[in-house]
Amino acid sequence: MIYTNKLTFQNLINMRRILVIGAAGQIGSELVPFLRNKYGNDNVIATGRKTPLPDVIKKSGPVIYLDALERNTLSRVFYEYDIDTIFHMASILSATGEKMPQTAWDINMNGLINILETSRRYNIKTIVWPSSIAAFGPTTPRENTPNTTVLQPTTMYGITKVAGELLAEYYYKKYGLDIRSMRLPGIISSETLPGGGTTDYAVEIFYEAIKNMKYTCFLKENTVLPMMYMPDCLKSMIDLLEADNSKLKRRVYNITGMSFSAGEIAAEIKKYIPQFEIDYKPDFREEIADSWPKSIDDSLAREEWNWNPSYDLASMTKDMIDILSKRL
Ligand code: AKB
Numbered sequence: 468m469i470y471t472n473k474l475t476f477q478n479l480i481n482m483r484r485i486l487v488i489g490a491a492g493q494i495g496s497e498l499v500p501f502l503r504n505k506y507g508n509d510n511v512i513a514t515g516r517k518t519p520l521p522d523v524i525k526k527s528g529p530v531i532y533l534d535a536l537e538r539n540t541l542s543r544v545f546y547e548y549d550i551d552t553i554f555h556m557a558s559i560l561s562a563t564g565e566k567m568p569q570t571a572w573d574i575n576m577n578g579l580i581n582i583l584e585t586s587r588r589y590n591i592k593t594i595v596w597p598s599s600i601a602a603f604g605p606t607t608p609r610e611n612t613p614n615t616t617v618l619q620p621t622t623m624y625g626i627t628k629v630a631g632e633l634l635a636e637y638y639y640k641k642y643g644l645d646i647r648s649m650r651l652p653g654i655i656s657s658e659t660l661p662g663g664g665t666t667d668y669a670v671e672i673f674y675e676a677i678k679n680m681k682y683t684c685f686l687k688e689n690t691v692l693p694m695m696y697m698p699d700c701l702k703s704m705i706d707l708l709e710a711d712n713s714k715l716k717r718r719v720y721n722i723t724g725m726s727f728s729a730g731e732i733a734a735e736i737k738k739y740i741p742q743f744e745i746d747y748k749p750d751f752r753e754e755i756a757d758s759w760p761k762s763i764d765d766s767l768a769r770e771e772w773n774w775n776p777s778y779d780l781a782s783m784t785k786d787m788i789d790i791l792s793k794r795l
Contacts, residue, residue, distance in 0.1 A: 482506065482507070482510065483506050483510060483551055483552040483592070484510055484512075484548060484549050484550050484551050484552065485502055485506060485510060485511045485512065485550070485551075485552045485553070485554065486512050486514065486533075486544065486545070486548065486550045486552070486553045486554070487499050487502065487511060487512070487513050487514060487553075487554045487556065488514050488533060488535050488553065488554065488555045488556060488557050488578075488582070489514070489515075489555065489556035489557030489558070490513035490514055490515055490520055490524055490530075490556070491515045491518035491519065491520050491521070491524075491659075492518070492556055492557070492558075492659065492661075492662075493654060493656055493659045493660065493661040493662070493670075494556055494597070494654060494656075494697075494700060494701075495513075495554075495556040495557075496520075496521050496524065496658060496659040497656060497658050497659070497697055497701060498554060498556065498701060498704065499511055499513045499524045499528070500523060500524065500527065501701045501705070502554075502705075503527055503528050505705065508527050508528035509528060509529065511528055511529075512528070512529045512530075512531060512544075512548050512550070513528065513529070513530045513531075514530070514531050514532070514533035514544075515530070515532065515533070516532065516533065516534050516557070521658075521659070529548075531544065535555070535557060535577075535578035535581055535582055536573070536574070536577050536578060536581065537581075538581045538584065538585060541581055541582065541585040542585050542588070542589070545585060545586075545589040545591070546589070550589070550591065551590075551591060551592040551593075552591070552592055552593050552594075552595075552708070553582060553586065553591060553593075553594045553595070554594075554595045554596075554704065555578070555579065555582050555594060555595070555596045556597065557574065557578055558574065558575050558578075558597075558624075558627075559571040559574050559575055559624065559663065560624055560661070560662070560663040560664035560665075561599075561601050561622050561624040561625070561663070561664055561665045561752075561755050562663050562664055562665055562667070562751075562752050562755065563662070563663030563664075564622055564623040564624035564627075564663070565622055565623065565624075565751065565755070568623035571623045571624055571627060572623060572626075572627060575624070575627035575628075575631070576627050576630060576631070579596065579627075579631050579634060580634065582594065582596075583634060583638050583644060583646070586644055587638065587642045587644045591644070592645065593645045593646075593647065593708060594644070594645070594646040594647070595646075595647050595648070595704055595707060595708050596631065596635065596646060596647075596648050597648060597649055597650075597651045597704075598628045598631060598632050598648045598649065598650045598651070598719055599624070599625070599628050599650055599651050599652075600612075600650055600651070600652050600653075600692075600693055600759050600760055600763065601620055601622060601624050601625035601628050601665075601755075601759065602618050602620055602625055602628040602629045602632060602650055603616070603617075603618065603620065603625070603758075603759055603760050604617070604618070604619040604620040604621050604625060604758050605619075605621060605757070605758045606619045607619070607760060608760075609759075609760050609761050609762075610760070610761055610762055611762050611763070611764045612721065612760035612762070612763050612764060613721070613764050614717070614719075614720065614721045614764065614765075614766075614767045614768075618632075620758070621758050622755055622758070625758075628650075631648075632648060632718070632719045635647075635648050635718040635719060636717075636718050636719075639718055645712060646718060647707050647708065647710070647715070647718060648718055648719045648720070649703055649704075649707055649719070649720050649721075649722045649768070650719065650720065650721050650722065650763075651695065651700065651722070652666070652692065652693035652694050652695050652722075652723050652724065652763065653665075653666020653667075653669050653692055653693070653694040653695070654666070654694070654695055654696075654697060654700050655669050655670055655673075655694055655695070655696050655697065655783060655787065656670065656696070656697035656700075657673075657697070657786075657787055657790040657791055657794075658697075660674075665686075665692075665752045665755045665756050665759075666692055666694065666756075668684050668685055668686055668729060669692075669694055669729075669732060672684065672729075672732060672733065672736065672745070673736070673787045673788065673791055674791065674795065676736045676740050676743045677740070677788070677791050677792050677795050678795055680740060680742045680743050680744065681743065681744040681745070681746075682733075682743075682744075682745050682746075683745075683746050683747070683748050684729045684733075684745055684746070684747050684748070684749075685748065685749060685750045685752050685753070686729050686747070686749055686752060686753055686756050687729065687747055687749045687753055688728065688729055688730040688733075688747050689728050689729075689730060690728055690729055690749075690753065690756050690757070691726055691727065691728045691731075691761040691762070692726065692727075692756055692759060692760075692761065693723045693724075693725070693726045693759075693760060693761070693762055693763045694723075694724060694725055694726065694727065695722070695723060695724030695725070695776065695778075696724055696776075696777075696778035696782075696783040696786070696787075698777065698778065699724045699776040699777055699778055700724075702776075702777075703722050703768075703774060703776075706772055706773065706774060707720070707768075707772055707774075710771070710772035710773075711772075714771050714772065715771055715772065716767075716771060717767070717771075720765070720767060720768040720771070720772075720774070721763045721764060721765045721767065721768060722763070722765045722768050722774055722776075723762070723763035723765050723776070724776040724778055724779070724783075725776075725778070725779050725780050725783070726761055726762040726763075727780050729745070729747065730745075731780065732780065732784070733745040735780055735781060735784040736784060736788070738784075739784070739785075739788045740788075
């Protein structure tokens, strides 16, 4: 089947054949339409495994089943679809990872190493693989956390992110495989709910505020974490993908959009929904949040590939409320 969309002259020059692994997830489900708009519907192959892919993805371009744990299947897909660029988004997040540490290791590490090994054999041009603020731990400075600092996470998810970052550096130096990574903070979005993360409360709170006007938060009122709105997250991925490699002095970059506490986002939501009520029942995720930074220094991303987010707490909240109150 041919899926058509309008491409500009610039799109045609930058043409890529892109594989998105984990297209059904919170980021993948918005990344695929974003990439298809820029690089052409036929050039972005969305893959999923267990979770059904949204209709908008199924109807607008190629979709295949792919298990990144099967190396032979990866080879076949790279070969048959002529892939040169990969977004590897499939991952078990922090909270689920603490319930199933072995599964988190298997999915996060074996998936990544299979992709790296297969990619170096198939001359893949670029891989974008997100790391996370979970790569940091309780011994890392928590305010304005620098790019290069102590990495001693205490979650299995964080351990897989640090190991992945080291693999990215290793494959780049040893094989010249161009893998690029950003340490994502919590991502807030209106299309697909996140699943199994510690920062998920910052999305759930909007749904509950609009539907029920109350929310019980699993973190404490004053727990501050770095966050980012989805449009900035998608922009970061394309900007890093298209950045001039000669300007990049490292493989992994801190990025952030804003930092706020659960109490601060609740107060911002109350400006639109004054009846909204919140209470706090911290659970095991509080300990995870307490081991992560409160704010991030992303100056190297700004210097080396012009990272520049657009949304702060106020503009993100307004946009989320506008979109979700129409939909819910
Ligand atoms: C999580 O909460 O586990 C993720 C992350 C910060 O990587 N959202």
